Amino acid sequence: MHTGVYTPDKTLYKRSASMDKHKLNKKRILWVVWLLALIISAYFVPFVLLRDVNQVEASFLYWTLFAVLAIISTIKITTYWSDK
Numbered sequence: 001m002h003t004g005v006y007t008p009d010k011t012l013y014k015r016s017a018s019m020d021k022h023k024l025n026k027k028r029i030l031w032v033v034w035l036l037a038l039i040i041s042a043y044f045v046p047f048v049l050l051r052d053v054n055q056v057e058a059s060f061l062y063w064t065l066f067a068v069l070a071i072i073s074t075i076k077i078t079t080y081w082s083d084k
Contacts, residue, residue: 031077038073042066 046059053059 027080031073035070035073038066038069 042063045062050058050062
């Protein structure tokens with residue numbers, strides 16, 4: 001198994017495995033923090049920030065935005081799962 005990536009001209013660009021693991025761990029931490037913030041905001045924004053808004057549409061508008069961001073984030077996270 002190669003430790004590197006192929007460039008568009010099909011040459012292998014080698015890199016150290018420890019650097020890859022460090023970058024991967026950093027990305028994982030950032031994605032976990034992002035998803036936790038997104039999940040917490042799903043409760044905080046509608047029930048705390050929009051509490052005084054008398055229209056239910058405000059909460060549903062936020063939850064729609066939340067759903068779109070969650071879907072985009074999930075797609076972005078799963079693109080890293082390839083075995084290339």
